[in-house]
Amino acid sequence: MRYVPLKRAILKWEDPYTDRRYFVKLFKAADAARAVCNFTQVNNAFERGELGFMVPQPVAYNARCHALLMTEVPGQSFTDLMHACRPDAFAEAGRILAQLHSSYISPETRWTPDRELAILQRHMQGVKRVLPELAPQLDHLIANLEHRSQELCFPLDAPIHGNLFGDQILYGREGIGVVDWDALALGDPLYDVGRLLAHLLYVAGRQTLNATAPSAATRCSDSLLSAYESESGQPVDWPRLTWHVATQLLLRGKISSLRQLPERWQRHLVFAVTEAARVFDGQSPFLRLPVSLEHA
Secondary structure, three states, rough: OOOEEEEEEEEEEOOOOOOOOOEEEOOOOOHHHHHHHOOOOOOOHHHHHOOOOOOEEEEEOOOOEEEEEEEEEOEHHHHHHHOOOOOOHHHHHHHHHHHHHOOOOOOOOOHHHHHHHHHHHHHHHHHHHOOOHHHHHHHHHHHHHHHHHOOOOOOOOOOEEOOHHHHHHEOOEEEEEOOOOOOEEEEEOOOHHHHHHHHHHHHHOOOOOOOOOHHHHHHHHHHHHHHHHHOOOOOOOOHHHHHHHHHHHHHHHHHHHHHOOOOOOOHHHHHHHHHHHHOOOOOOOOOOOOOOOOOO
16 A cells, blocks of 8 residues: 555555456545546547557446546556666657547646646745755746746647656556556646656666666657657657756656655755756757757
């Protein structure tokens, strides 16, 4: 059982007669109906053949305790493949994201850049409390992100996962799967792409890939974006993408560094803030940016 304060509890259960494994999520009362609808819509899209990846299948819902029982999606975490530097896995992730973003799923929640910036501001308060020396750099970067958000045109009509990172993509013998559809929303499809790339940059920055982390991360990001463009038939809008990567790298750094306080967490946070600024300025060594964006 895993409890996430103020959000939900997650339980794993194995049927003693069939050995099949299931997950049970207990939601807050205000979130339960929407979350169940999200899981149902995604499963329906899978059954219609719109999604080329596995998703949890809702089995039963108990409205009295706001508990949703669903099937397990087995597999190895995509985060592990980030550490192993697998460009082929990133290419597959790019393809499945394009399939999701072109599906006919229509959730009721809508993502907006203003809401994302409000979330970022709230989380960065914790970073500034524990490492006050980062406050000036953070304030400057957030002000730049806010300013650029007014200049960019964010599409708000594509179905997006809304809370995607490496642990929610699973690679198994039966294929690839995506879990945790609580935050399913309509919004900018590059939000999901940016979150995955931000997670990759955070992993690479912690030097858990290998001694050539920048070039290894670049190969992986190239594979993801090339496959995404090929599957979607649309070129990536780099100004929007770098905005998403920068914002999500700040959030990834805060969540991963402060939730469990791993060894050298201060160094990880400093990297996340510094690299987010480099991404925003078009100077990241981990992304192969178009020439027009370099040293902007």
